[in-house]
Amino acid sequence: MSKLTFTLKKTLHHSINCAALTPNNLENKSLAEIASTPLQYGKTKLRADEVFEITGEDTQNIHFKNTTNKLDYLGANMASGTMDIEGDVGAYLGFALKQGEIRCHGNSEAFAACNMAGGLLKIDGSTGDFLGGASAGLRKGMRGGTVIVKGNAADRVGDQMRRGLILIEGSVGDYCGSRMIAGTIGVLGNVGKYAGFNMQRGTLLLAKAPQLHATIQDCGMHTMPFLSLMFKSFTPYNTKFSGIKTQRVQRFVGDTACNGNGEILLLQTS
C-alpha cells in the first residue's frame, strides 16, 4: 500500500487550514471522500482536490509534497500514524499533536508544536516563534511529546511549556523557556536574551553561555549523574544531543523574580 500523498498544485495567496488532513481524520475514507474534504481558505472553503493532487491509499502514512509556508495546521490534533512533509510549512505545525510522528524536511512558521500533548515532531529546517508554546488564551503550552529541530528556532521557545522535550541543534532567539512550567529544552547553538524569563520549573540545557538576566542565580559547577540517563534516552531521535558525554554543568536557578525553581544547565565540554 503506497502512502497517501498530497502534492500541492495550487498557488496559494494566503494561508489554508490543513487540520483535516491527518491519519485519524482520513482513516477508512475512500479517495473520493478524501478529495472532497473541505479546507478553510480565508473566507471560503476549498475541496482538498482543488488544492492538492491526491494519490496513494495508506491513510496512516501521509506524505505532503511541494509544500509552502501557506499550509497551516498540518498534523493538527493528530492521534496516530506518520506524516512526512517535503518542503516548508506554515504556522501551527503539529498543533495539539497527541500521538504519531511528523517529519518536516523544510522550515516551519510560528507556533509549531503548540499545545502538543504527545508524539514526535521533527523539523529538519528552522522554525518560528513560540515553538512548543500555548495558543492564545491558554495558560499551558506543550504538555508532552518530543520536538527535534535541526535548524534554528526564533523567540519564545517553550513559552509556558508544561511537560515534554524540545531539542534544538541550532540557535534560538530571545526569551527561550519564558514562563516555563516544566519539561526540558536543549539548545546546542546560541541563545538570545532573557533565557528562562519568569521560568517556574523545568530545565534549559544549553551548550553555549547565554547572556542571563539578573534574576537567574548562579549555583556553581556540578556533576549530575541524571544527565547520562537523559542523554541515553535521546538515542532513538538521531540527534547530536545523544552524543553528549559530559555530566559536568554550571547550574543556574530561577527566575527568582517569580520565585521560580527552574534551572539552566550550561554544559561544560572541557
Add this chain to the structure above:
Amino acid sequence: MLINGIKIDDTFAEAFNMRGTRVLITAQNLKWAYHAANAMTGFATSVIGCGVEAGIERELSIDETPDGRPGVSILMFAMGSKVLMQQLETRMGQCILTCPTAAAFAGIESEDQISLGKHLRFFGDGYQTSKLIAGRRYWRIPVMDGEFLTEETTGMVRAIGGGNFLILATSQAAALHAAETAVEAMKQVPNVIMPFPGGVVRSGSKVGSKYPKMFASTNDAFCPTLKGVTNSDLSAEIESVMEIVIDGLSFEDIATSMRVGIQAICDLGEASGVKRISAGNYGGKLGPHHFKLHEIMSKAAS
C-alpha cells in the same frame, strides 16, 4: 535417594506466598553501591521479626544500570503489599538517600507499582525536581553531596518465600562448609535471594510453641542437643544441622536454586561429613507451595 553417598530425604520444603520487588542501586563505584545495598537489606532476614526479607541478588555492570554506573540489584519480599511498601520507603529513606553517591531505580516491570522516591521527594523541601525520561519519572533531590536521583516507583509482583533445605552433618564445621559451598553456587541463580546471614540459618523454626504468644519456636526435631529428649529426626552421628532459606520470584526460580545448592553439596561427597539433606516440612500448615526434594533432584540427574 542417594547422591554421591549423601541421602536425600523423601520430603518437601514448604513455602508461602509473598509480594516481591527489585531495586537497582548504583553509586560512584561498587564499594558504595554495596554500602547502600548492605544497609538496605540489613535486618531483613525474616518477616517474623523484620517485616521484610531482603538480599543482594547480584552485581550489575555499567551496561546494565540505567545511569551507566556500577551497581547491585536487590530483592525484597514481604507477606503483603502494604508492609512491602512501608518497608521499601523506610529503607529507601534511611539507607539509600543517606548513602553518598547512591541512586535507586526500578528493577522489575509490573502493573502494580509501589513508591520508590514518590514520597521521599518531599525531603527536597520544594527544591526537588522531577524529570520524565523515556516515559519514566525520576526525582532529583538536592542533598549535601550533590543530587540524589531516584525513580518514582518500582514494580511489585507475586512471589514465593520460604523455600528451604536442611544440611545434616557430622560436625558443625562440616555443615557450615557445605552450606557455604551451596550458597556460593546458589548466588549464580537469578531471581532468588538467601536472606539470612551469609545465606545460612542455624535456628530453623517449627510452627507454634508451648508458649501461647509464640507462633514459631525452635525446630527441636532437628536440634542435635535434644536427640534424647524430643521426637528427634536426627540419627546418632548427626551433630549439626544448617538450613538455607530461599525467597524467589517464582516456583521455578526457587526449585532451580535448591537444585543447584543441593547438587553443590552432593558434589562434595560423603567424606565432607554431610550425611543427609532434608527440608522444612510443616505438614502443610505453613504454605501451599511444596518443593519436593526427590522431584527437584531427579531433574538434576536427568
